[in-house]
Amino acid sequence: KRAVLRHIWIEHTILKQIKRWHHVKLDKLEKQGIGSEDAWRALLTLMQNKKVRKIVKKRAG
Numbered sequence: 001k002r003a004v005l006r007h008i009w010i011e012h013t014i015l016k017q018i019k020r021w022h023h024v025k026l027d028k029l030e031k032q033g034i035g036s037e038d039a040w041r042a043l044l045t046l047m048q049n050k051k052v053r054k055i056v057k058k059r060a061g
Helices: 004-030 038-046 051-061
Strands: none
Touching: 004 038
């Protein structure tokens, strides 16, 4: 159970970080008719990628 909570917290933290530097891209996605939920899901999938995670950590400071 704690692992799940931790996972949710990590996702939440990641989303906050992604929101910071992806809001422009998300606006574009939404204009194209892609819902933000789908965009978040796509970004979370990207987060599974270790390279992307390193970039996010760098950008999030």
